[in-house]
Amino acid sequence: MNDLTHGLEQVLAQIADAAHAAGRDRDQVELTVASKTQPAERIRPLLLAGQRIFGENRVQEAQAKWPQLKAEFPGVELHMIGPLQSNKAEHAIQLFDVIETVDRISLVKALAKGVKKLGKRPKFYAEINIGREPQKAGVAPEEADSFIATCRNTHGLEIEGLMCIPPEGQPAAPFFAHLAQIAKRNEIKILSMGMSADYEVAIAEGATHVRVGTAVFGHRL
Numbered sequence: 001m002n003d004l005t006h007g008l009e010q011v012l013a014q015i016a017d018a019a020h021a022a023g024r025d026r027d028q029v030e031l032t033v034a035s036k037t038q039p040a041e042r043i044r045p046l047l048l049a050g051q052r053i054f055g056e057n058r059v060q061e062a063q064a065k066w067p068q069l070k071a072e073f074p075g076v077e078l079h080m081i082g083p084l085q086s087n088k089a090e091h092a093i094q095l096f097d098v099i100e101t102v103d104r105i106s107l108v109k110a111l112a113k114g115v116k117k118l119g120k121r122p123k124f125y126a127e128i129n130i131g132r133e134p135q136k137a138g139v140a141p142e143e144a145d146s147f148i149a150t151c152r153n154t155h156g157l158e159i160e161g162l163m164c165i166p167p168e169g170q171p172a173a174p175f176f177a178h179l180a181q182i183a184k185r186n187e188i189k190i191l192s193m194g195m196s197a198d199y200e201v202a203i204a205e206g207a208t209h210v211r212v213g214t215a216v217f218g219h220r221l
């Protein structure tokens with residue numbers, strides 16, 4: 001077993017432990033491996049080990065890596081987890097199975113138009129700026145309900161999940177709990193929260209998807 005599959009096995013074992021500790025079913029938590037900056041040769045061993053859900057941050061980088069990998073490995077589910085420009089909406093719809101970073105109405109309009117034109121509909125999650133940080137993307141928590149309703153009712157874009165990145169240097173649990181509350185009152189079942197530093201906390205707060213890079217791959221180059 002090489003270092004990469006070792007990292008993967010460790011993270012999967014810790015997810016199982018965290019789910020168990022939280023009294024949750026192991027199957028309720030999916031691992032999204034954040035593979036930004038990692039070349040295909042470092043991703044392939046994880047695919048060979050059975051991992052199928054991956055997250056990428058940039059459309060162009062994903063276009064360079066994933067069509068080939070998707071052709072080699074059936075059942076890959078590719079998530080867009082980085083900021084998305086409206087002019088890349090169509091490319092993103094073509095390549096990604098899930099777009100986690102829906103965060104403004106101009107983008108929603110571009111995505112709705114792209115879905116119609118291409119006849120392909122990925123899943124969409126809304127990104128919530130759960131710590132109300134000015135430098136971060138995402139819908140403000142107090143605007144989340146109306147944003148989700150507008151996506152559904154005005155633009156025909158169903159929001160199936162919520163995603164957040166909590167502020168650094170503060171305990172993450174209250175932020176994850178807040179995201180879970182927003183999801184619950186909007187009848188949204190998918191919660192994408194938790195990264196290498198805090199995915200066990202996120203699982204305790206109800207994460208259904210954790211996005212982990214460094215803990216699998218080691219530090220990014």
Ligand SMILES: *Cc1c(COP(=O)(O)O)cnc(C)c1O
Pocket residue numbers: 034036057081082165195196197211212213214215
């Ligand atoms: C890079 C990234 C991750 C993974 O971060 P690690 O700390 O390396 O686990 C998760 N989510 C997003 C949006 C990212 O950009």
